[in-house]
Amino acid sequence: MTALIFRGHEVLGGIPVENRGLAYGDGVFETMRVDRGAVHWWDAHWTRLTGGAERLGLHMPDCGIARDACRSLFADESDGVLKLLLTRGGEGRGYAPAPDAPPVWMVSRHALPARTRRGLALHWAETRVAVQPLLAGLKHCNRLEQVMARGECARRGTDEALMCDVDGHVIGATAANVFVLADGRWCTPRVDRSGVAGVCRDHLLSVLDASEDSISMADVEGADAVFLCNAVRGILPVARLGARTWLDLSESVAVARRLAHRHPGLVLDLEHP
Amino acid sequence: MTALIFRGHEVLGGIPVENRGLAYGDGVFETMRVDRGAVHWWDAHWTRLTGGAERLGLHMPDCGIARDACRSLFADESDGVLKLLLTRGGEGRGYAPAPDAPPVWMVSRHALPARTRRGLALHWAETRVAVQPLLAGLKHCNRLEQVMARGECARRGTDEALMCDVDGHVIGATAANVFVLADGRWCTPRVDRSGVAGVCRDHLLSVLDASEDSISMADVEGADAVFLCNAVRGILPVARLGARTWLDLSESVAVARRLAHRHPGLVLDLEHP
Numbered sequence: 001m002t003a004l005i006f007r008g009h010e011v012l013g014g015i016p017v018e019n020r021g022l023a024y025g026d027g028v029f030e031t032m033r034v035d036r037g038a039v040h041w042w043d044a045h046w047t048r049l050t051g052g053a054e055r056l057g058l059h060m061p062d063c064g065i066a067r068d069a070c071r072s073l074f075a076d077e078s079d080g081v082l083k084l085l086l087t088r089g090g091e092g093r094g095y096a097p098a099p100d101a102p103p104v105w106m107v108s109r110h111a112l113p114a115r116t117r118r119g120l121a122l123h124w125a126e127t128r129v130a131v132q133p134l135l136a137g138l139k140h141c142n143r144l145e146q147v148m149a150r151g152e153c154a155r156r157g158t159d160e161a162l163m164c165d166v167d168g169h170v171i172g173a174t175a176a177n178v179f180v181l182a183d184g185r186w187c188t189p190r191v192d193r194s195g196v197a198g199v200c201r202d203h204l205l206s207v208l209d210a211s212e213d214s215i216s217m218a219d220v221e222g223a224d225a226v227f228l229c230n231a232v233r234g235i236l237p238v239a240r241l242g243a244r245t246w247l248d249l250s251e252s253v254a255v256a257r258r259l260a261h262r263h264p265g266l267v268l269d270l271e272h273p
Numbered sequence: 274m275t276a277l278i279f280r281g282h283e284v285l286g287g288i289p290v291e292n293r294g295l296a297y298g299d300g301v302f303e304t305m306r307v308d309r310g311a312v313h314w315w316d317a318h319w320t321r322l323t324g325g326a327e328r329l330g331l332h333m334p335d336c337g338i339a340r341d342a343c344r345s346l347f348a349d350e351s352d353g354v355l356k357l358l359l360t361r362g363g364e365g366r367g368y369a370p371a372p373d374a375p376p377v378w379m380v381s382r383h384a385l386p387a388r389t390r391r392g393l394a395l396h397w398a399e400t401r402v403a404v405q406p407l408l409a410g411l412k413h414c415n416r417l418e419q420v421m422a423r424g425e426c427a428r429r430g431t432d433e434a435l436m437c438d439v440d441g442h443v444i445g446a447t448a449a450n451v452f453v454l455a456d457g458r459w460c461t462p463r464v465d466r467s468g469v470a471g472v473c474r475d476h477l478l479s480v481l482d483a484s485e486d487s488i489s490m491a492d493v494e495g496a497d498a499v500f501l502c503n504a505v506r507g508i509l510p511v512a513r514l515g516a517r518t519w520l521d522l523s524e525s526v527a528v529a530r531r532l533a534h535r536h537p538g539l540v541l542d543l544e545h546p
Contacts, residue, residue, distance in 0.1 A: 003290040015288035015295060017276040017381060022288060023358070024416035025298025031366075056417065057424060083366065085296070088420075093304075093356065093383045095416060095423035095447050108290060110366045130403035131439060135417060142415035143297035143368060144329065144408060147361075150368035151330060166404060174368050 002109045004069045007089065008102030009062060019104055021087030024095065025141035028052035029085045030199075033112075033232045035265035037077030039070060041231060044199045049086060052138045058088050059103045066107065073109040079265065081110040081232055087141070113232065117271045119239025119249050120228065122173070124217065125149040125161035129171050129194040137197040146174040160228060162220065162241060165194045170215040176230040177201035178238075179210060180223035181251055186210035187219075200229045200259075207258065225251035234259055234266030275382045277342045280362065281375030282335060292377055294360030297368065298414035301325035302358045303472075306385075306505045308538035310350030312343060314504060317472045322359060325411045331361050332376045339380065346382040352538065354383040354505055360414070386505065390544045392512025392522050393501065395446070397490065398422040398434035402444050402467040410470040419447040433501060435493065435514060438467045443488040449503040450474035451511075452483060453496035454524055459483035460492075473502040473532075480531065498524035507532055507539030 005012040020026035030045040039045075046063065053060050070082055086105045090098030127149035135142065149161045160173045170189050172178050177198040179188045186208045191197045204210060220226060225246060226238040237252035239245060249270065256268035278285040293299035303318040312318075319336065326333050343355055359378045363371030400422035408415065422434045433446045443462050445451050450471040452461045459481045464470045477483060493499060498519060499511040510525035512518060522543065529541035 005290065014286075015290060015292070017278065017288060017379065019288070019295065020420075022292065022295045022360075023302070023414065024420055025414055026417060026420050029296070056421070081366065087295075093354065093381075094386075095419045096426065097420055097424045099427070106290065108366075113367075127407060128405075130405035132401075132403035132418070134400060134421060140417055141296065141298055142417045144299060144413055144415045145405070146368045147293075147297055147299050147370055148329070148407065151370045153369065154372070 002073055003106055004073065005104070005106045006061065006065070006069070007104050009065060012104070015106070016104060018092040019087055020090060020092045021085065021104065021141055023092030025143070027085060027087035027141040028056065028058065028139055029083060029141060030139065031232055032082040032084070033265055034074050034080045034082050035263070036079060037074045039082055040263055040265065041199050041203070044202065045084070045231070048139065048197070048199060049084065052140065053086060055138060056140065057097060058086060061086065061103060061105045066105070069107045073107060079112055081112060083108045083110060085141070115269065116233060116236055117269065119237045119246070119270070120159040121240040122160050122162050122238055123152070123156045123158045123242055125152055125163040125174070127152065127161070127163065128166045129163050131165050131167065131193045133193050136193050136195060137191045139196050150174040164217065168216070170217060170220055171195040173228045176228035176233070176236065178220070179204065179227050179229065180215065180220050181225040182219065182223050187213050187215065189213070189215045198229065199231045200234065204229060204255070208255065225249070227252040227255065234263070235268055237270070275346055276379055277346065278377070278379045279334065279338070279342070280377050282338060285377070288379070289377060291365040292360055293363060293365045294358065294377065294414055296365030298416070300358060300360035300414040301329065301331065301412055302356060302414060303412065304505055305355040305357070306538060307347050307353045307355050308536070309352060310347045312355055313536055313538065314472050314476070317475065318357070318504070321412065321470070321472060322357065325413065326359060328411060329413065330370060330372070331359060334359065334376060334378045339378070342380045346380060352385055354385060356381045356383060358414070388542065389506065389509055390542065392510045392519065392543070393432040394513040395433050395435050395511055396425070396429045396431045396515055398425055398436045398447070400425065400436065401439045402436050404438050404440065404466045406466050409466050409468060410464045412469050423447040437490065441489070443490060443493055444468040446501045449501035449506070449509065451493070452477065452500050452502065453488065453493050454498040455492065455496050460486050460488065462486070462488045471502065472504045473507065477502060477528070481528065498522070500525040500528065507536070508541055510543070
């Protein structure tokens with residue numbers, strides 16, 4: 001991994017020990033796909049980062065400096081994952097936010113995840129997501145629930161976990177949004193009480209003319225097709241969810257083809273499509 | 274501030290950029306009061322840290338190494354605040370916890386907060402706490418709700434904010450537990466759905482023979498006396514909560530005297546007792 005760390009405009013030699021991201025998860029982040037040095041959906045990621053920063057009262061980095069830092073990490077024009085982490089400036093002892101402290105932020109380069117070659121196996125997460133409208137939709141750094149749910153996958157032998165909120169509404173996977181097909185229309189859970197408004201989700205809402213709704217576990221299990229999506233991995237068709245299986249993944253594969261048409265890096269190449 | 278950082282038994286030169294505390298708030302912490310080099314309630318803090326680590330599946334540091342590190346920070350036998358931050362080991366890209374990675378942990382030394390010289394002014398936080406039994410009681414590092422609520426204080430001109438959960442139950446202040454006196458008995462909110470089981474709170478539950486219960490906003494406003502407490506500042510009598518005032522702070526001061534008898538550093542010295 002290669003990383004560049006900043007306080008406002010200033011380059012830092014490391015993460016400050018008093019950093020509030022470290023102390024309280026007091027920040028937001030973006031995880032972006034890079035193909036041959038080009039960042040997918042940069043504008044959409046930057047817009048979401050800006051919206052999250054505004055809701056939490058964080059100062060934004062300078063866009064030009066951030067863009068240059070990201071470019072320098074991928075100056076070799078390779079493929080990979082780019083992460084931008086934005087944390088509140090100031091001290092990490094005491095919750096009181098320092099309104100004038102410049103933000104501490106970091107861009108880092110990571111390897112692409114392995115390509116998806118088969119439909120995913122999911123389980124219903126035992127870990128429920130809390131309802132918190134104040135933070136809903138944001139890709140903030142308070143992610144213990146997702147860590148706990150993802151930890152279930154190793155024990156259950158699954159690829160991902162589908163999470164419900166404490167009231168039983170389906171929210172999404174730990175690191176992906178979910179879309180379900182019913183009556184010929186794609187639908188994805190609302191994210192105004194919990195969950196993350198993913199950049200790929202936003203893109204698909206408009207491309208697929210999909211709807212946002214309250215979705216139950218029965219809705220998912222009764223769907224004709226289910227896929228997960230995120231900005232790094234694109235479309236991930238679901239082949240199994242607990243005891244429920246979907247043998248025909250063609251509807252999800254068709255969505256993946258439409259996405260890959262615009263973003264060739266997100267092409268889906270299943271062994272058994 | 275002085276800090277020592279470790280990965281397992283190994284001393285590190287700084288916070289690893291891939292640290293999961295930084296990425297996800299994937300950790301727990303303790304904030305302890307130090308008087309003339311001696312840590313208050315070390316055993317209770319260590320026990321709570323251990324309990325939190327167990328619930329989240331974190332590996333613990335070696336107790337002897339941790340104790341030595343803390344001692345070396347306060348080798349001058351001065352007063353101060355000692356923070357111990359324990360984060361999950363492994364990489365910070367991807368939620369999946371690495372079960373075998375040694376933990377990354379840090380001890381740091383901070384100045385004591387200013388002594389409390391008057392009863393506190395509180396307001397009811399607009400920021401509600403989510404209900405999440407999985408994390409309730411833990412002093413984990415997902416603290417955005419507390420940061421947001423504490424940010425209200427500057428705008429409202431208050432010392433602290435009293436938080437309710439999304440269902441309207443009183444939980445506590447952003448960085449302290451709350452006790453209320455009614456019918457001659459002290460009572461504090463349950464922390465099995467939200468909130469932090471503070472070390473000072475635990476101590477007082479037994480010393481005051483206090484009860485844990487579901488507490489409403491009306492219960493607090495109707496109480497004969499209210500105080501906040503934490504392990505660093507001890508007892509903080511409440512003089513005002515929104516429009517409600519308590520002129521006579523003697524009941525809370527009496528509790529503070531009992532605490533100071535055992536922990537002289539936590540003596541309360543109000544200008545207008």
